């Protein structure tokens with residue numbers, strides 16, 4: 067059967083998609099919870115206030131709440147946050163564990179008005195890259211930094227540039 | 240097992256000059272190939288905890304009924320091999336009968352309907368079937384080009400069972416005269432456009448109650464051979 071084509075999420079996603087607990091992959095009082103925050107920028111360096119950022123990740127042991135995951139866990143693993151008027155999103159979560167010989171990472175989908183399909187990127191963590199990563203190794207070296215979050219007081223910062231001199235690396239899945 | 244890549248000619252290009260907002264929002268660097276590993280082969284399985292009682296009937300979410308043509312929109316969520324995707328969350332959002340969204344950024348001078356939120360959720364059943372009762376949304380103008388109007392549509396969000404299958408799209412109504420000038424609809428390769436158009440479904444039309452429309456949604460299917468690495 068032929069797959070259904072994608073269409074843009076449009077400018078009015080906020081009425082349909084945000085959930086009250088969307089940004090909270092874990093509850094606020096969970097020990098070791100971190101904030102991942104960032105902004106979405108367009109090719110002119112302008113903030114994008116009508117994007118949706120979704121995250122999918124393993125728990126700290128590297129397992130997923132999914133039947134195909136060896137050692138299924140009950141960690142939701144999924145985060146969803148629309149950008150605000152300042153183009154900012156935030157996700158409350160736990161650091162993922164290593165998965166299958168890969169460095170700890172979070173898969174990210176970005177949807178927005180003006181994006182006719184989602185774009186896909188990955189968040190890596192600066193102190194968790196010592197053993198390398200098979201996907202990151204395929205990214206041109208001078209662009210790898212766009213996939214590595216920066217440490218902050220209460221977690222990490224991961225800005226997303228859809229276009230421009232600092233364009234984030236996006237993947238063809 | 241990994242998922243088949245969508246064939247060329249399925250999705251719109253990210254750079255589509257007719258839709259002006261793509262100009263500054265599409266990546267210009269080449270995309271990097273992402274082999275499907277465990278993170279991509281799994282995904283959120285969001286179930287009943289996400290649904291309220293009236294989430295699949297957008298006509299009963301308030302004390303009064305919304306204005307407009309009552310319709311039933313239903314169909315099956317399938318993978319590319321025709322297998323039903325079961326127990327999967329389907330989210331929709333739409334304009335009211337006058338073409339106005341209940342959104343603070345929608346400034347189109349059409350009336351809001353106090354009895355219409357324009358938001359629905361449903362879970363697919365064991366056959367992958369979902370169903371919504373709603374009202375037919377109106378067309379609405381936008382600033383993309385002179386006299387630009389979006390054809391009536393309902394926004395759909397689907398998860399499937401993996402990060403790889405995630406899809407957001409729009410459902411249109413048959414024979415809409417506005418298709419010819421809509422760059423979002425036209426961004427889809429021509430041979431795939433009809434997959435975004437619901438079919439009028441007389442069998443699902445209810446006498447003296449509602450018109451039926453059928454919209455089946457197909458997500459990526461599995462590769463025939465096992466992946467060489469997981």
Ligand SMILES: [Fe+2]
Pocket residue numbers: 076078389392394
């Ligand atoms: Fe719309």
